[in-house]
Amino acid sequence: MRGDLERANLVLPSIPKEHHNSVARFLESRGMMEDALEVATDPDYRFELAIQLGKLDIAQEIAMLAQSESKWKQLGELAMSTGKLEMAEECLKQANDLSGLLLLYSSLGDAEGITQLASLAKEHGKNNVAFLCLFMLGKLEDCLQLLVESNRIPEAALMARSYLPSKASEIVALWRKDLNKINPKAAESLADPEEYPNLFEDWQIALAVESRVAETRGNYPPAAEYVQHSDRSVASLVESFRNMQVNEEEPLVNGGLDHEVPEQNEDEVQEECKDEIQVVEHDDGHEEAVVVDADSTDGAVLMNSKEVEEEEWGTNDEGNPS
Structure with a gap:
């Protein structure tokens, strides 16, 4: 036992089995x-050791013999x-x-x-697990029936x-009948969508x-x-359906997002600038750029700011006010 394993193995058979667990x-x-x-002989102790060592096959054999739910x-x-x-x-x-199986299967x-777990959960009275199974399977009618059988009629109506x-309407009728036993006035206040569709927003769209x-x-x-479905919109189906109807009813009009304005390339822009700006040569030999009104039909020339100022105030040849 002090490091001499070979000798310890030789001595071990001589030790009584009732002391093997101590060893x-x-x-x-x-x-x-x-x-x-x-060396251990106690099943519970051996199971703990097998779990710690990660020897699941040995632990499974022990669990089969013990038939312990906790194991x-x-x-x-x-x-x-x-x-x-x-x-x-x-x-x-x-x-x-059943909760672990639900996690595994989902x-x-x-x-x-x-599907099998839903039946098993109903047999064991685990209605929460059964409801989740049916809901994930899209069996909404069975979900409603389970809620009604569990006397969860208000929850069934909301669902x-x-x-x-x-x-x-069918569930509301059951709710009224059940509530009438306790509070008849409250039962009468329950609105049926078929009788009062105006009280239920987007009722026809929901149908x-x-x-x-x-x-x-x-x-x-x-x-x-x-991964292919993770980016799907989180909008409700009613909202998506409503938006789809709006898009179908509204025609495309000019000025919308799809109305495109033709782009001009750089050569066309420069050509237009040449057409609008012309150089005028005066008698004294100096040149001056003037702007031509492109929209004008008579080729009118717009005076520059200096000429406008001189004409407005009136100047003589020497540049002094007249």
């Missing part, structure tokens, strides 16, 4: 974890964190860890697994208003959106395609 703990204290695992759950979480997903699924099933985009407006997206609710793209 294993001594080996563990010396950092000899693998040797401790071989299965601990092993399942470790298997998931190390990427052993098949083992993780088996362990989470053995542990009845991460993998496993629609079949989520129908948001996702299944065609079912809203149109529901019928349009109903066909796509059963499409389950694989999780590997997440």
Whole structure:
């Protein structure tokens, strides 16, 4: 035990088995974890050592013999964190860890697994997990039915208003009937969208959106395609549908964003400048640039600022005011 492992292995068979766990703990204290695992006989202790060493196969064998949900759950979480997903699924099933299975299946985009989990969750009375499974699968009608069966009728009405407006009147009728047992006046105050559509904003648009997206609710793209869908707009379907209608109704008019102004190249600009600016030679021999009115039909010449000033004030030949 003082470093002579060969001699220790020779002595070990002579030690009674009831003392093997003590020897294993001594080996563990010396950092000899693998040797401790071989010597230990207590299943719980061996399971802990196997988990610490990452020997999941040994831990799985021990868990199968012990049939302990806590061991299965601990092993399942470790298997998931190390990427052993098949083992993780088996362990989470053995542990009845429905939340862990939901995390696993949703991460993998496993629609079949989520479908099975929804049924399993309903059998175990885990309505929260069952609802999430059905919602991710796009089975909104089943979500409403689950809420009604769970006596969550107000929540069902709100969900129908948001996702299944065609079912809203049906759920409101159930809500009125249930609420009438407690508060008849409050039950009468509940508005039915079919009776008072003016009280529900964009009601007709919501009905149109529901019928349009109903066909796509059963499409389950694989999780590997997440990057292709991550940049999709976060705008609501009602808002997108409303904007689409506005774009279809408004025709393109002049002056809009699509109205293009032809660009002129540098040669054309210089040519126009030449046409507008001309050089005039005076009798005394000096030259002066003047601007020609390009829009004028009679070729009128605009005087420069000096000429305008002289004409306005009136000057004599010597430059003095007259």
